[in-house]
Amino acid sequence: xxxxxxxxxxxxxxxxxxxxxxxxxxxxxxxxxxxxxxxxxxxxxxxxxxxxxxxxxxxxxxxxxxxxxxxxxxxxxxxxxxxxxxxxxxxxxxxxxxxxxxxxxx
Amino acid sequence: xxxxxxxxxxxxxxxxxxxxxxxxxxxxxxxxxxxxxxxxxxxxxxxxxxxxxxxxxxxxxxxxxxxxxxxxxxxxxxxxxxxxxxxxxxxxxxxxxxxxxxxxxxxxxxxxxxxxxxxxxxxxxxxxxxxxxxxxxxxxxxxxxxxxxxxxxxxxxxxxxxxxxxxxxxxxxxxxxxxxxxxxxxxxxxxxxxxxxxxxxxxxxxxxxxxxxxxxxxxxxxxxxxxxxxxxxxxxxxxxxxxxxxxxxxxxxxxx
Numbered sequence: 001x002x003x004x005x006x007x008x009x010x011x012x013x014x015x016x017x018x019x020x021x022x023x024x025x026x027x028x029x030x031x032x033x034x035x036x037x038x039x040x041x042x043x044x045x046x047x048x049x050x051x052x053x054x055x056x057x058x059x060x061x062x063x064x065x066x067x068x069x070x071x072x073x074x075x076x077x078x079x080x081x082x083x084x085x086x087x088x089x090x091x092x093x094x095x096x097x098x099x100x101x102x103x104x105x106x
Numbered sequence: 107x108x109x110x111x112x113x114x115x116x117x118x119x120x121x122x123x124x125x126x127x128x129x130x131x132x133x134x135x136x137x138x139x140x141x142x143x144x145x146x147x148x149x150x151x152x153x154x155x156x157x158x159x160x161x162x163x164x165x166x167x168x169x170x171x172x173x174x175x176x177x178x179x180x181x182x183x184x185x186x187x188x189x190x191x192x193x194x195x196x197x198x199x200x201x202x203x204x205x206x207x208x209x210x211x212x213x214x215x216x217x218x219x220x221x222x223x224x225x226x227x228x229x230x231x232x233x234x235x236x237x238x239x240x241x242x243x244x245x246x247x248x249x250x251x252x253x254x255x256x257x258x259x260x261x262x263x264x265x266x267x268x269x270x271x272x273x274x275x276x277x278x279x280x281x282x283x284x285x286x287x288x289x290x291x292x293x294x295x296x297x298x299x300x301x302x303x304x305x306x307x308x309x310x311x312x313x314x315x316x317x318x319x320x321x322x323x324x325x326x327x328x329x330x331x332x333x334x335x336x337x338x339x340x341x342x343x344x345x346x347x348x349x350x351x352x353x354x355x356x357x358x359x360x361x362x
Contacts, residue, residue, distance in 0.1 A: 003157065003161075004157075005151065005156055005157055005160060007151035021151045021152060023151075023152070023154060023157065024157075025154075025157040025158075025161070027311075028311075068308075068311060069311035069312065070154045070157060070311065070312075072152060072154065074152075
């Protein structure tokens, strides 16, 4: 299943500020809700999001139960060199979901 | 207090004969949304409905069932073969002799051609495929088929749309024909043109079908909702599409 949607400019000039967006399909279940049978729905959220630019971490965020489902993160970074941006979402169980995108910098 | 006043106004409006919306005043639900919601819908990199479209694309190319064939094995590239298809549904299904909606048609393809298990209505996979197929028609005008065999169901849909139901004794037309300039509980009352289905609703935090949306309204007026895929819902969809004929498809739309 394609669970992630990332947006990175394909090309940029060195020194440009580039906008980056990342979205993942995830229920972000808070653990505070009850199901139709009156039983608590167990918590299931993404704890940590990080973005590596050519191996170096340029952005990271801690997520908490108040985040909506399918969390969407937008941030910017400076285009320095051609390379791969890797996105990592780590959930409560430590399971990691990744996505990547290439950027070519001239 | 405001909500109560709005409801009182609604009940009043509902008591007058509902007037159909003149063609020049038809507006998509998107027009009633806040600038922020419209911006989310307009940008494919921010529209969460695109997650379902992407999932649908994966499923489109994935072999399923005993036949070992995928949707793409028969239909090829969806961008070409599915362009404008969603704009024509519901359509007449010669096999069953009854109108069929897009979700039903996808299911029929799966069971009969792919010999696969049916996808339950409102499952992620079913919505993903419907969103993917619907997305191929984006920007195209809704084009209800000009098929006389659909006329009876379309008339039934119009009757249902104008039939009061539930403890609140409201018809769809009480709000969506007579009161679309107003607001209810702070939300815009729209004209009920199904231009963007399956849609992503922020309230659901997921994509849902037009039938899920209609069930929401039915529960809202304390009526017992029809079952998913019921003939009544397909008749209502037929009528809604005939009201919205010519309006561009926006799948996947985003609503609060």
